[in-house]
Amino acid sequence: MSTSSEERIEQFYKMVEENIKNGMPYRDAIELAAVTIGGLITAKVSQAMAKYQEAIHPQSHLSQEEGNDALALLSMGVLWDNTYFNPVEPDVSTPLENTLAESIYFIMKYGREEDGLKKALEANSKCVGDVASRGNAIQRVLEKV
Structure with a gap:
């Protein structure tokens, strides 16, 4: 029996929480x-x-745009949801996996800042x-830091 996306994502967050609890950055x-x-979780992360x-690199177009978080999520959404182009292979990710990736984006971008x-x-909202x-995913990770 294969594991559902929801179960894999929950397993991922539990593992992240445990790793942080054990002292890992x-x-x-x-x-x-x-x-x-593994699988799509690795790809989404x-x-x-x-x-x-790309969003933090000072020479990227994205980093210089106003509202770059929304643009970052939009550009990932365009790729994931196949809205504006046809990739060579269809994307088989679920909305849950896309939400995971969006959460990881916010965690990485703001996690090291004071009041990360x-x-x-705030950026997510x-x-x-x-x-x-x-928001729930961001809290699960960053509350442990």
Whole structure:
């Protein structure tokens, strides 16, 4: 019997929480959990990490845009939901997996800042999509830091 997306995502967050509890920095905790769970979880975390890097790189167009968090989520959504182009292989991710990636983006972007949890939740609230689910995921990780 295969594990559902929801079960894999819950397993991922439990592993992240355990890794942090054991003293691991949250970025390492996220990456280790993603690699351990594998599959689309690894792919979504990789996409979120890449988008986070683009959003903070001072020479990227994204980092210079007003409302760059919303644009980052939108650009990931365009890729995931196949709204504006046809990829070579269809994306088989679920909305839950997309929400996971969006949450990881906020965690990575704001987690190291003073009041990182508060800033991540504020940024999340300004973006469309499943704000509540993203907020819960952000809290699960950043409350442990």
